[in-house]
Amino acid sequence: MPELEISDLITAVDPDNGRRLPVRRAAVVEQLRANGDGRAARLVAGLPADQDGVLDPGAVDRLLISVHTELQRLSEELRIGERLVHLLGPLLTAIRAAGHAGPYRLVDIGCGLGYLVRWLAATNALGPDVELVGVDLDAALVGEADRLAHAEGLRCRFVHGNAFALPEAATVYVSTGVLHHFSEPALTEFFRAQADSPALAFCHYDIAATGLAPIGAWMFHRARMRHPLGRHDGVASARRAHSDESLLRAAAAASGMRPLLYEPRRAANPFCTTLRPVLGVRPHLEVPLRQALGRTSRRLLGPEQFAQAAR
Template sequence: MPLLEVSDLLVAHDPATLARVPVVRADAERRLAAAGDSRGVRLLRSVPVRDGGILDEAAVDARLIAVHTELQRLSQELRIGDRLAELLRPLIAAVRAGHPLPDGRIRVVDVGCGLGFLVRWLAAHDILGDDVDLIGVDLHAALVHEAQRLADAEGLRCRFVHADAFRLDVPATVFVSTGLLHHFRGPDLPAFFAAQAGPDTAAFCHYDIATTALSPIGAWMFHRARMRDPLGRHDGVMSARRAHDDATLLTAASAAAPLVPLVFEPRERSNPFCTTLRPVLGVRPGLVEPFRAGLGRAARRLAGAR
């Protein structure tokens, strides 16, 4: 049976216009029931509806903002900003030296940015350079508006856009994400990577949950201890159960040819008690060696497809 996250069922968009479309709660309940997720059904029934049994959009937005606010704490505790910066600094240096930049700007685009913690962290620490534009993109307008509000309140040099990350007015140089890959199933996963293979893309770096025997129980313990909302607790465990293994990610990432797929801290080289998230990367062939050189000793933690 498919594993589902309740939050994925709360909001729907027209794929062509990105306009929000109504979600009938009974339809979402049936999907969860078919997956054998009775707890998910109970959680869904706690979300208010309006006429016609349609999920109340304002209530949904408030709930998701609350859950994503709690998720920020997890990102802070797991040091996601520091860990991404460890890879982005040598990657950006390689891009500057060896990738054509028509307007001289490097654009780092966070796909599915949510409340934009990653982009805001990078902007607050100002570690990538003045020639780097930080852009967060999400299909959920309420999350984007809240992310921009937070960035404005903090006076940060970054911006957030309600859009399709692969159809921006200005192309991305480097795509990043956190906790996004496990949402793509079947052919949608290689299609996600293939969309990043355009000539302007120098690299991507997508962090997601590492698949170990301890991942689901670790997610349960961590979310139980750190998240108050039952929706976040439920979906956090489901995320761990849905995570893709290294081989699946590397195979899917090969759809972004000619970018070279790599995984950092692969399962066989990582400590299952310590590794919570690890990234899959794609790097232009001419940038791979400069990137490795910039990583120094940490380059030993990179692996490619066999």
């Protein structure tokens, strides 16, 4: 039975318009108990609710902002910004070389507190012709991301809603730590939505499904996260991570994009591998992307190269 993350259960929104829906505490507790996770059930049972048993939205928002603030510290330690720029820089170089005129729009799906978007804005790592947009279905997280961006004087923006329903099309979709929240069928639909859009590429970083991942997540979150919810969900995330094979299979189902995996698990040191990306590019961009990557393009594998390397 797949492990559940508390943060996925204590908030609910309408996926079409982002409107918040009530969540009954007893229903979440029962779901966690039925899944065999008594510890998580006890954590939720201690959260404040109104007289009808509906979780207090204000308390939930404050809790999630606190947990995501701690996650931001983890992102800083894991150098998430630098990792993405390592691929996004060459990817945008390839897009420019292929004759696609700017400005370009990068959309971060499930941005949370917007750490990646704010880091990119602060460093100007991708150039002045790249517009930075963070999107999340959680209004409280988006509001805090927007507040932080204004306080830091950054040129970026945050949107509460569905990333695939923006009035302006994305050039590149990105995310960090989002893919493991989807089942494989839902993951296929996620990639298909991007392939069906006008976007030229996507680049999604998520937890590498190694045997050491749950142990590493337990140690890292125990040392860095203060709230039990953050510690619980950090380990659950590692246990839910998709294998390289699953990621490529889901991405390959999105016709119109060439799926590519960078530094697959078999080609990396399991003691050092924490996150790795799956990419999708319009077919005409693969050659210029490999040229822009130079020697490191050897780490970029398509489905047929991945299958060959696995033999």
